Amino acid sequence: MKNLFQPLSFNCGAVMKNLFMLAPLTNLQSHEDGRLSDDEYRWLTMRARGGFGLVMTCASHVQAIGKGFSGQLGCYSDDHLEGLSRLAASIKAENSLAVVQLHHAGMRSPEEVIGERPVCPSDHEETGARALQHEEVEQLKEDFVAAAVRVRKAGFDGVELHGAHGYILGQFLSAAINRRSDEYGGSLENRSRIIFDIVEAVRNRCGPDFLLGIRLSPERFDVKLGEIIEVAQRLVSEGQIDFFDMSLWDVFKEPEEQQYKGRSLMSYFTELERGHVRLGVAGKIQTPVDALKVLEQGADFIILGRAAILHHDYPLQVHDNPLFKPVTTPVSREYLRRQGLGESFVNYMAGWSGFVKD
Numbered sequence: 001m002k003n004l005f006q007p008l009s010f011n012c013g014a015v016m017k018n019l020f021m022l023a024p025l026t027n028l029q030s031h032e033d034g035r036l037s038d039d040e041y042r043w044l045t046m047r048a049r050g051g052f053g054l055v056m057t058c059a060s061h062v063q064a065i066g067k068g069f070s071g072q073l074g075c076y077s078d079d080h081l082e083g084l085s086r087l088a089a090s091i092k093a094e095n096s097l098a099v100v101q102l103h104h105a106g107m108r109s110p111e112e113v114i115g116e117r118p119v120c121p122s123d124h125e126e127t128g129a130r131a132l133q134h135e136e137v138e139q140l141k142e143d144f145v146a147a148a149v150r151v152r153k154a155g156f157d158g159v160e161l162h163g164a165h166g167y168i169l170g171q172f173l174s175a176a177i178n179r180r181s182d183e184y185g186g187s188l189e190n191r192s193r194i195i196f197d198i199v200e201a202v203r204n205r206c207g208p209d210f211l212l213g214i215r216l217s218p219e220r221f222d223v224k225l226g227e228i229i230e231v232a233q234r235l236v237s238e239g240q241i242d243f244f245d246m247s248l249w250d251v252f253k254e255p256e257e258q259q260y261k262g263r264s265l266m267s268y269f270t271e272l273e274r275g276h277v278r279l280g281v282a283g284k285i286q287t288p289v290d291a292l293k294v295l296e297q298g299a300d301f302i303i304l305g306r307a308a309i310l311h312h313d314y315p316l317q318v319h320d321n322p323l324f325k326p327v328t329t330p331v332s333r334e335y336l337r338r339q340g341l342g343e344s345f346v347n348y349m350a351g352w353s354g355f356v357k358d
Contacts, residue, residue, distance in 0.1 A: 001288055001322040004315075008053070008301055010242040011276040014157055014211045016053035016301065017095055019291075020315040021245075023282050023305035024056045024101040024160065024215070026069060028344040034061070034074020036083025039342030044087060046340035047308060048094035051315030053301075055091045059103030059162050062147040063140065065114050066104030066168065071344055075100055075147045081154055088155035099211060100151045101160045102144055106168030107177075121171050121178040121185065137184055140168070141194060145201040148210075158211025161198060164247045166221030169195055173231065174222040192231050196238070203240045213243040218265065219256050220249075226260075229268055236277045244269065245303060248283035251294055270298030286326055288318045309349065312339045330357040 008016040022044075029040040040058075048055045060075040061067045067074075074080045084100070091098035107120035107129035119136065120129035132140065148159045163169040171177045172194050178185050184193055195214070202212055214235065218228040235241055246269050255265045266281055282303035285291055291302045307314055307326050317324045327335075333356060336346045350356040 001292070001318055003295055004288070004291055004302075005319060008278065010211055010278060011239075012158070012211050012242050013209050014097055014242070016097055018051070018053040018315055019295070019301040020052050021054040021280055021301055021303045022047045022052045022056055022308050023303045024058055024162070024245075025305055025309065026058050026072075026348070027341070028069060028071035028348050029342045030071050030073040032070065034064075034067075034072065034077065034080055036073060036080070036087055037071075037342070039344065040073060041083070041087055041090070043340045043342065043345065045090045045094075046312040048091040048096040048098075050311070050313030051319065052096055052304075052308070053315070054097040054099060056099045056101055056160060057087070059101050059105075059167070060147070061103050061105070062143045063104055065109060065116065065119060066106065067109055067114050068103065068105030068167070069110075070113055075102065075151055076143060078150065081150065084151065084154035084156070088157075092155065092157070097157045097211065098155070099158045099160055099213070100147075100156050101162050101215065102147050102151075103162040104140065104144070104168040106171045108167060120168075121180055124177065131180070134182055137194065141197050141201065144198045145205055148202045148206050148212075152206050152210055158213065158242070159202065159206075160213040160215055160245060161195065161202075162215050163195055164215045164217035164221075164245075169198075170217070170221055170223060173227065175224075175227075176222040188227050188230060192234075195231070196234075199235070199238075199240045211243075212241050213245055214241055215245040215247055217247040217249075218268070225255055225257050225265075225268065229272070232269060233272050236272055236274050239275065239277075241277055243278040243280060243300075246279065246281045248281055251281050251283040251285055251290075251299075253283075264297070266294075266297060266299065288322060288324055291318075306355075309336070309341070310339065329355050331355070332357050 107127040109118040118129040278300040
């Protein structure tokens with residue numbers, strides 16, 4: 001297991017002390033105005049103390065209208081700085097990299113949560129979302145960048161752009177959802193323009209020593225695997241990002257699209273000419289053996305979600321016992337409380353099939 005505990009350097013100069021990253025996990029624990037709560041602080045800092053080399057926040061919205069769920073952490077206002085600064089300092093005190101995931105839910109922002117119609121690259125009948133005006137797209141880009149600047153001011157090592165799971169950047173990428181006729185719609189180059197513009201601006205305004213990554217999902221949510229591969233390769237070639245976070249649902253699965261079957265979904269990204277860009281993968285990595293298989297198949301680091309919920313100290317457990325086996329679900333509510341989950345988070349996990357005992 002010693003390979004899991006080698007340090008990993010990024011092009012920006014940041015160093016991850018081991019190859020364990022905490023996935024950006026929805027947890028519903030912050031205050032309704034986006035300020036950090038004690039519950040969310042406890043949940044994240046316990047993972048830093050538990051040995052994770054990089055601790056990432058949940059998706060943190062860059063505009064009030066981009067809020068995706070109640071209890072979401074915000075980064076769109078200086079009112080959030082106090083909590084963010086407290087969080088960054090505590091994570092970094094454990095020699096863990098501190099990263100905020102920048103997010104906007106777009107058409108997936110519930111109207112009852114944001115108090116108005118959600119927005120989308122184009123009008124979207126099913127969700128009732130309205131199309132962003134051109135000047136609103138420009139403001140959206142600026143607000144992603146301003147959030148990155150704010151996060152840096154708070155003391156975080158870097159940010160990850162949430163381009164996965166059908167949220168607004170993924171909505172722009174989708175030809176089925178994005179039907180714009182301006183420079184942000186049509187060709188893949190146009191549909192991905194917003195991502196490349198944000199990446200360039202974050203790098204310019206936050207500097208070369210700021211950790212910058214992006215989460216992509218290559219399936220579901222009306223995106224095509226071939227297009228995500230193309231976007232990923234261009235991001236690598238332009239050399240502005242430090243890492244990819246590929247959300248694969250199951251790191252060992254084959255692609256859904258027939259033309260790509262016959263090999264693992266992950267292999268399409270491990271084979272990219274990545275240069276200095278690091279690749280992390282997420283999706284049903286449960287045991288230390290799973291983690292080693294991922295590294296052997298070409299990933300640079302592993303991203304843990306469910307396993308990190310179940311064990312706040314997963315890296316330390318593996319370090320001390322290479323035969324460590326995570327607890328099996330369902331688990332009790334009290335067990336999750338001992339792992340640092342607040343009541344809102346426990347209730348949220350109870351909605352996951354088979355995760356929490358009745």
